[in-house]
Amino acid sequence: MQTHNLGYPRIGGQRELKKASELYWAGKLTVQQLLQTGKIIRQQNWELQKNAGIDLIPCNDFSFYDQVLDISLMVGAIPERFHNLMEAKQLPDIDLLFAMARGYQKDGYDVTAMEMTKWFDTNYHYIVPEFTANQKFTLYSNKVLSEFLEAKQGRFNTKPVLLGPISYLLLGKEKQEGFHRLELIKNLLPVYLEVLNKLDDNNAHYIQFDEPCLALNLSEAERQVIVQTYQEIKNKFPNLHIIVASYFECYGQNLQTVLRLPVQTIHLDLIRCPAQLDDILATDFIRTKINISLGIVDGRNIWKNDFRQSLTFIHKAIQKIGAARVWIAPSCSLIHSPCDLNLETNEQILIPEIKQWLAFAKQKIDEVVTLKQLASGKNTEAANLKLQENIRANESRKTSALIHNKAVKERVAAITEKDAVRANDFSVRKIKQREALHLPMFPTTTIGSFPQTTEVRSWRTRLKNGELTEQQYEELIAKKIAETIYWQEETGIDVLVHGEFERNDMVEYFGEQLDGFTFTKNGWVQSYGSRCVKPPVIYGDVSRPAPMTAKWSIYAQSLTKQIVKGMLTGPVTILQWSFVRNDQPRSETCMQIALAIRDEVIDLEKAGIKIIQIDEPAIREGLPLRKENWQAYLQWAVDAFKISASGVQDETQIHTHMCYSEFNDIIQNIADMDADVITIECSRSQMKLLDAFAGFKYPNEIGPGVYDIHSPRVPSKAEMVELMEKAKSVIPADQLWVNPDCGLKTRHWDETKKALIEMVKAAKELRLLIHQSTVL
Template sequence: MQTHNLGYPRIGSKRELKKACESYWSGKINLHELQTVGESIRLQNWKTQQEEGIDLIPSNDFSFYDQVLDMSLMLGAIPDRFHEVILQKGNNEMDLYFAMARGYQQNGLDITAMEMTKWFDTNYHYIVPEFRKDQQFKLFSTKVILEYKEAKQAGFSTKPVLIGPVSYLLLGKEKEEGFDRIDLIKNILPVYLELLKKLDAAHVEWIQFDEPFLAMDLGEKEKRALQFAYAEIKKAFPSLKIILANYFDCFGENLETALSLPVHTLHLDLVRCSSQLDDILESGKLGGQKHLSLGLVDGRNIWKNDYQKSNETIQKAVSAIGKDRLFIAPSCSLIHSPIDLDLETDEKSLSSEIKNWLSFAKQKLREVADLKELTNEKLKKNQEAIQSRNSSPLIHKPAVKKRVQTISDSHDHRLSPFSVRQVKQKEALKLPLFPTTTIGSFPQTAEVRSWRSKFKKGSLSQKAYEDFLKEETKKAISWQENIGLDVLVHGEFERNDMVEYFGEQLEGFVFTKTGWVQSYGSRCVKPPIIYGDVSRQKSMTVDWTAFGQSLTSKFVKGMLTGPVTILQWSFVRNDQPRSETCLQIALAIRDEVTDLEKAGIRIIQIDEPAIREGLPLRKSEWQQYLNWAVRAFRISSSGVKNETQIHTHMCYSEFNDIIQHIADMDADVITIECSRSQMELLDAFREFNYPNEIGPGVYDIHSPRVPSKQEMVDLLEKAMKLIPETQLWVNPDCGLKTRGWDETKKALTEMVSAAQEMREVITSPIA
């Protein structure tokens, strides 16, 4: 048996990549300094994997922003609007790359960024490729070749990792009508073959093609495209050893297609789908040559591997096909895991008892190596840790379990239907047409982060810290009033992260100091760990929200994170159904919602940006998930009066196929990301005739560019063609935490002006 890894975190153990990219964007460091940081991270990653016992180490799993964007640049799939960037004096390939991800607004150019959406059912976001009917591809970047040679020169023989041609096309979007992007397979394959030719010339022996769409529902056309592509690759490079990686679910209905492909090794995610090894062995179609990669170590969660269970699976495979045809691996790339548990040295933050149950990326490498050669001593130590967790009194709280069991139908319905609530809310709130608001957070400046850091380190008193936060909140409220926003927010200056902040105040959660995971680009999150039953001991947001409301006669929204998003964006216990944990969280949020209402807060936003992210990859399994996910949201939001307006927020998701379930959530107002797609996402709401109110985002907060008033007016006019003006709100795409104050003030001022212009158009005598 051999070991291999599908990919390793690229942010650096101290988030070196984040800091370097942001310094490059701000002009503090040059291209050479940025590239030096990248080289250092890659070298350390290869060294770590070798030292931890990985036989086949990946290369080209590093990215300065996103691996899908890397492929777009390599394949020359660069939208026409970006061609001017590379012609600008002083710009380079990296500036083009970042412009595609973030937009470009300088030197007389104003270019919108490419779309961004979720990577399957994870909280990682990728940059969506754009395709046209006559799309041509050409080899533009040779990053994969350069990094393979770089590794080789450093003494590491690696397997380059590429997104497979079929999955790459399916990850993209048609930007004009009249064609199916999968039909571009014949256009794109020659560039893949050109890349492989260069890799072959560099003496590459192994290559990993990621085809995660094999875990999705594929039609016959997509299956034929897979067979065509890999037959052509095999014909051109008969001796190349290809590992075809599928992850996040079974092959399912695609199993026969996968088994027919002329590849050396099939990778199986046996964490998400433990049954597929039996399916393959029982099919009798594996043949006598094809190898299997057993993805036994969970790349998506942080719990220790159960060596006994994994070893049983390994022995079953050994008995069927022998050791020589097996690889041991993580279930998927480890970019979804924190980097190194050894860095967690604060006993107050993470107790030694709970730490003993955990495994981060570096430790998962060791688990893979242990499973290759499992000794009695390793097995005994592992089973002691597994048993310690199973029997720990920290995990189970009878009162919490009892409360979940007593949830009734009345808990998940508002007092009256929306048509009744809307009338009462309009009377109570008296908001204008096109009411303006933001999604919640305002910029977390270096000063805000510095004060929080000092407070957490104990070098700043609680009173001094709270006085500072109050001043920031006062300034934010005053500024919002001055520019004319209709519904205000307190700014969330006291919060570190929209999930972490709540987890810190709930029972059943624990936190790390260094457990960062990449969400998109330079944005990293530190997911909480849900280790036990969840409950709320006291109010979490009431004091700060009420303080904000005391400063103004306008309405200030209560800002909460919803139960599904808290679940999805945490590392979740795996000893009970996720639905059970979600209901526990929903009850905690319900308590907070009712406390906010008692404190006089009349508008409460419960963000659920992750609700679509949680969908199983196969549609046949959607209904069960949506039933409990929608129910959890309704339980959290339904304990209030008709006059209290409930908002929710979703971003970077396609809604067409779950629009009925979004309606079933029964939020009074939903705000959604729409600006990057130029309001395309609203089509789903029009065709469905969505009954409640909608705030389609008119300002892309993931790009540093500032949109003009006219740009936002144009977007709102598009929205009015799809949604009645009486249902429309005006807001950014998402929270403003990661933006700077200068661009935020300019953009929101333009947004308020756009809303005012729309009101004049609607109410003018000519109209």
């Protein structure tokens, strides 16, 4: 029996990577200093896992931006638009990596970033590979080898981790029609083999291939390609120990394919799919020599493992195939977990009763090692003490008075179909809203947040530290809101926002005001690049004790005669972007949140707010990976949004926002949400995401994003007009809004102002073109 880990957080316990990257982008850190920060984080991660007792430690799980983008660089899948930049600027690998992820706009160059989307059903974003027919690949980056040698020099027993070639291709996109990206395996595989050859020459014994696409619905043809690919790897490198890891779901119909793979170890996510262990042990698999890696420590959530339950899985596997063939691991990479619970020392933020129920990445590593000790039959005194502590903590959570609220449960039980339906359908509401709102064609707005500068963030810190009184803090926020309202008026934006300067995070802000939530000080996880989020922890029943946003929305609206949107986060997104309790169905928790948001929507309407945006960027993200499980999820997810939105009059316009998602398969469900206006990310995909709405003849109004807020580049008016012309070619003009892709919180004011001025100019030109065509 041995322990291993699939991946470890790369941001650093104090977000060292985020801080270093952003200083580097700002020209305040040298490339050597940035690279040194990465090296320090890697060394610390390896040392921590070694000291904990992990037998096989991952390497190449570190990335300066994204592990999928790293593979694109490794195999030379660099889009054509970056080639002139590479030749002229001689960019080092790290700068090319950042240019591909963030775009490049300086020195006379203006190159758009690659597309970004969600990593399966997580809030992590990856950079989407771009493929063309007959594309050639060549080994461009030696990062995998260099990090393995770095670990070897430090005497760490590591296994290089690579996104498998099949998943890499399936996670990408064809940039022209007439071929399927999986056809490129014949060109791609030789590069992977070249990498393996270098590793083999340097005495790497284990290689972990992550093939998370094995959790998806695959065709028989796709399964055949998988078998052929791994057979060729086996033929070339018969002595390499190949580990294939999938996670987030069962293997399902792909199970027989997985069991046929000529590999030494297969990994199971027993958190998401505990039944698959029995499925495997019931097959002829037990007669083979393949090892089973049991993913029994939850890599996606922060609750302490139940040792007694995990030991039943381990003992069952040992009884069938023997201890030598059983490996113990987290369910997936720990990139989705915060770094270290020991950093949570402030008992006013995270009380001890709740803290004892939690485990972060460092603690999960310890759990894996302790489970091996307990399962081996050679229990040390320390392991037995940890078992008893684990039992006490789990029993404490089951019986705690903090968790249950009878009134909340009764209110959810009393929900009826009427609670999820507006008074009239959109065709009626549209007429009433246009009479009430008096907006022009192509109305302009933003998604909600404006840049949160270091100064603004410092106000919250000073308030918490007692350096500002509540009154002083609110005066500063009020002044910033007023400046933002007046600037939007001057710029010519049609529907204004207050800027959300009082908010730390679009989920955390609401969680702080809802019962059933708690928080951490250092529970950061990576969302994309340098962007880190600190998810709230939903530990109990959720309710709203008091209004949450009305005060600042009312104040902002008092400053202008123009419409100011009320800004809320939707129930599904609050659920998805929190660490959710695992002692009741997620649907139950979501309905509790929906009722709390419904109360807030009604309060905003009563206060005179005419447009209310309920952001749901995580609706698509929450979709189960297997299509046979979609309908059950979509039923309660769509109902939760409708419950939150349906308590208002016809004249009140409900907006929602979704970003970095594929909509084709769920367009009917998006229509069922019945938001009056939906804003979506479209600029990186060059409006291709609108095809789903056009083909469906989506009846409500749409704001396709016209510029990418995740890139520092400022698009021109002409670029935005061109994008909107593409949108207008598939969506009727009177259904279209003009807006950025997403909120502007992470951007700088200079680029934000320039881009929004161009956006307003673009909308005015579009109106002029419509007027001219009408006159003609």
